[in-house]
Amino acid sequence: MDRRTHDRYLERAMWSIGRGDRNFWIAVVGLGTLVAAGIYAWIYQIQRGLWVTGLNQKVSWGFYIINCVFFIGISYGGAMTSAILRLTNAKWRAPLTRLAETTAVAALLVGAVYPIVDMGRPDRFLFILLYPQAGSPVVWDVVAISTYMLASLVFLYLPLIPDLAITRDSLGAGWLRRIYNVLSLGWKGTPGQERSLARGIGIMAVLIIPLAVSVHSVLAWLFAVTARGGWHSTIFAPLFVLAAMLSGVAAVILVVAAFRKVYGLHEFITAKHFRYLSYLLVALGIGYLYFMVSEYLTEGYLLEESTTPVLEAIFIGSYAPAFWSFTIIGLIFPLCLVALPGRFAIARACTASGLVIAGMWLKRFLIVVPGMAEPVMPWDWGRYSPTWVEVTITIGSAAAIPLILIIFFRFFPVMSVHEMEEVEGAVETPRAALRPALAEGGNG
Amino acid sequence: MKKLVCAIVALGIIGLSVVVAGPFAAGTRTPRVATQPADAGHDHGTVVGLAPAPITDPAATAARLVVTAQPFEKTERGYALQVNIVAPDGKPVADAQVKFYELVDLFGTREMLLAAATTDGRGAASYGYLPAHPGSHPLIVRFTGRDRTLTAGEGRLTLEATVSAERPAPERSGFAAFSDKVPYAAGALVLTVWGLIAFALIATARGVIGAAPRTSTKGETA
């Protein structure tokens, strides 16, 4: 990488810091309104009780549990992508890791709120810490999610340290500079510091994979340890893990594409990146398809009385439209779309990712709701249709992820500078050349 | 005449119940037979406190029921309850339907039906009884009567059982004892992971701070 490209990279990575143009504020206000609507719906629900939702005695888990699994799944993909790229030392990772890691944290923050939204008595949330019953999958969830959240925050922070120093150095004196100075821990890029950082990131990259696996396994066991026909399946944990990776990689593709366009990263994030991510998507999608076939074949072959009604409902009954649109439009079609060679790799990857994400949400719906509505006393089916409260909270929470991302990147570089220098070899750059908007606006 | 006999019989039954069932009156939660003469000659080797209940015979026509209990040779089978029915004229009553009851305490004192039996040619009927728990078992054997000359009668016995059926075992597989310990292992694993995360963060921070050059002006002059 020559010096000019290097400078361009730096300029682009820091471009968003402190920038407050009209588009930024339009985006913040727009997304913020959606989030506020979601928060309003949640407050409305807390004041009145869960009866304002579509949940009932038969189907007592609905959108909230689906969303919890869905958003934590997306988070998983971000963390996995970054960790795998680091561990395999993929040279092309530098512009992607920061976006992937931040997506992971943002989605996790959103997903981790859902168990509380779902609770009948959110005021008693701390009871889980005060009177934990180690045998409960809910406790496993709380332990696994909080551990994973801690880990992904550390995993986001450690590679950020050198970039914080770069940001600090580009700022004039001021309170913001002091904050960056503290956060960057006096980073100067000495060999000793590089060694410590590499070790820390190495530990976290290794750790984040089993942690992410554990979170999704535990989420799957929430369902699989029950005696319900559609849920009591040994393949559930790996199936959930793969589903999470699939939707997570798709989300990373979408996030990367969006930031590439809006933040002008075309030069550094190219069709090559999307092609590689698409390969990952295809591999995971085929894996998921395989797991799904394995699950439904073993259940559908024997036709036990506990599983048959669920299978009937999913394949030919009232949930069939959702199931077949997921399978064909949300899984097989997108995989073909990205697997085929040809032009428009980025557009195809984005279309496929959007379909996969929607499909994976639908699949979670098909796991949670028919499993719940299934007649445990074999004579009555439950029914579930969400009210505006659940829909609003869901939309608001989905809007929260891009909101968190654009606010985050107003303060931190959108691409990892240090990583790029590490991969490409550092180029001596006079840092004074960089003056992001924050330096000017922050002191004014 | 018929009414008179009925009245006498009814009075007799009331009298009997006052004498015998007095201790079982409502509110008494632990029924005990009041008259329990210490029988020195009785064999206490295998059975403790077996004593025939007193037999009162208020009506001249009432059947007399003598209830005895003997432990089976195979002690785990419990006790052989035997009732001998004797007519007022002293002859054994054959082919008589008798019912064995136990007085139990469940939402008040109730008569629990144990079994029905028919007497043989010697006027005896028996029932193999394995109590559910050791201790006192107030038993009643009833005969509803046959005709005007042989009216209803009952015999009582308080069985002090030492042998009883096994209590139903809790339905818990041995695996549960093992799986109860799994959370400890999982907890240890979680603690290790927390430690590793803390190490990655703290060691890196220490390394970065520790390796920072003392004179930190060079890079900041920009």
Place this chain on the structure above:
Amino acid sequence: MAGPLTRRQILAALGGAGATALAAGLSPISFPEADAADPSKPERQWAMVIDLRKCDGCRKCTQACQETHELPTNFEWIKVFEVTDKQGQSYFMPRPCFQCENAPCLRVCPVAATFRDSEGVVLVDQNRCIGCRMCMAACPYGARYFNYKDPPGTPNPFAHPTPEFPVPQQKGTVGKCMFCVHRTENGQLPACVEACGMQALWIGDLTTDVATNGTETVRLSQLIKENDAFRYKEELGTGPRVYYIAGHGQHLDL
């Protein structure tokens, strides 16, 4: 050098906090011991036998239950299902909570709000319940009900609900049949047993091996054995304490 000390301290603090949390959480699942302390007064171990031959589906048990526990009409802690079997015959099947000895709902509760009392009845402490509804997902019999709303009727500020007398129900928590522990401990029959005009419901005690339907009293083990009583979904290994006496020769393993 202060560094290693700090690290060790932090690790120790982390470990300590974790260990405390785990120790608090690892209280073993409560289970009544087979031998009570005083053998002459053995503790009750409640069980129920439901005679499907007698049930006529009048739902008086459900009504009595709802009155006793001040429940709304869609809270059928004892729910009467009308079952049509594969031979086209239909019968009624009341379903209370089965008070499973190996209760799935009890094991999945994150805060141990569901517990088993010394008489083998699975109770819910609604002062503890966080309303996560994991137990409702875990119960294979759909016997649990979530209070989406406040119970009907005017709220009584002096009411003090306990697990043994959960009246009124608390909004945002889960409730279920509790074999009328508040009645049985005072020597009263459970409300449903008392209300059943067909004497189809028997309440029994496994320790003293007695069962009564209010009018008749029989030996519990005999009642189960002689009528070939079965337990619903016994293959799940939940160990229900509720037995059914099959009705009109129907096909039962629906």
